[in-house]
Amino acid sequence: MHNRLTLGYMTDKALKSVSHEDANALTHINLAFGVIRDGLLDMSRLPNIREIDRIRDYNATLKIVLSIGGWGAGGFSPMVGREDRRAAFIESCAKAVQTYGLDGIDIDWEYPTSSMANISASPDDTENFTLLMKDIRAAIGDQKELTLATVASAKYIDFKAILPFINF
Secondary structure: OOOOOOEEEEEHHHHOOOOHHHHHHOOEEEEEEEEEEOOEEEOOOOOOOOHHHHHHHHOOOOEEEEEEEOOOOOOHHHHHOOHHHHHHHHHHHHHHHHHHOOOEEEEEOOOOOOOOOOOOOOOOHHHHHHHHHHHHHHHHOOOOEEEEOOOOOOOOOOHHHHOOOOOO
16 A cells, blocks of 8 residues: 555645644645745744644644745745855754744745746756755754655756655
8 A cells, every 4th residue: 555645735824724624634734835035934924823733633643844935936046056045044944843843844946947937047046956955854854854846847956866855
């Protein structure tokens, strides 16, 4: 038998309406979205994050992961392009995981190297994405989830390079 994942992206507002039935129908909730502001994780769009404590009472095995980014969310390319900025961002992610008891981080930067969503991009983004995933894994440890949302092609991300660091 295969272990199945049933994952749902959930907005902050939707957290307030999660029922016992909802929580037990899922294996993972990706809380959408943290964003990058001034090179750091900004969770100001998530005022209801403490609702995850109530949701965990419904299903103790449910994984709640913070998704960062989303279509049109910028800030990734300039942040990953400098080691000091990348380190500060990763530290803010690790602090959020610890502070809110999150089960991990999901990076929703779907198209590194592409500015099609009207966000900044660099030809170095693919390599820097790999560094980002490697460094986040080191910061949050092996017991936490590290996932990503992206297209299936390898046009933007070096899948072979990130495989040692990600869960899915």
